[in-house]
Amino acid sequence: MAATHRNGLVEVGAYLQRIFGTFRFSEVEPAPPTRTFTESLTIAVGDISMDLVEVGPAHTGGDVIVEIPARDTVFTGDILFNGGTPVVWAGPFGNWIAACDRIIDAGWKTIVPGHGQLATADDIRTLRDHLAWLLGDSERLAVNVDTAFAELDPMHQRADAVTSFTRMAALAR
Secondary structure (H helix, E strand, C coil): CHHHHHHHHHHHHHHHHHHHCCCCHHHCCCCCCCCCCCCEEEEEECCEEEEEEECCCCCCCCCEEEEEHHHCEEEEEEEEECCCCCCCCCCCHHHHHHHHHHHHHHCCCEEEEEECCCECHHHHHHHHHHHHHHHCCHHHHHHHHHHHHHHHCCCCCCCCHHHHHHHHHHHHC
């Protein structure tokens, strides 16, 4: 088991190097917060008023969007992965969907995503609809994820039908 664990760590290290290797984290000087808030906070940067709005947990535990009404612009942070698949580290999905609805309903002219190109309300709708779709018959994810693992890893042992239905029943509760 130790060799398998070690091989897994090597694989994880290679993956992290591939996705984060271009970043120079050692050159980043972390700045601890000097001010915190819950729900919302309005700040001024120069003569521009910005509303920081807590919309998480969704992607992470501290998801915040920045609304700039005078510029008809919203910075979505990791609430929007435009053209990519989001990772739901924290959830729940409902918070993420509500954040998307807030952005769509506001009708922003400029939508700056955390990932990808500048977005439109249709891009937000695409992500929102994808997240909502995942929640439909969500208990089936237990089997679908197991099947996806088997497709990606030939060594993965698929759950038998009784285990699969047990998992689905538990999730459907």
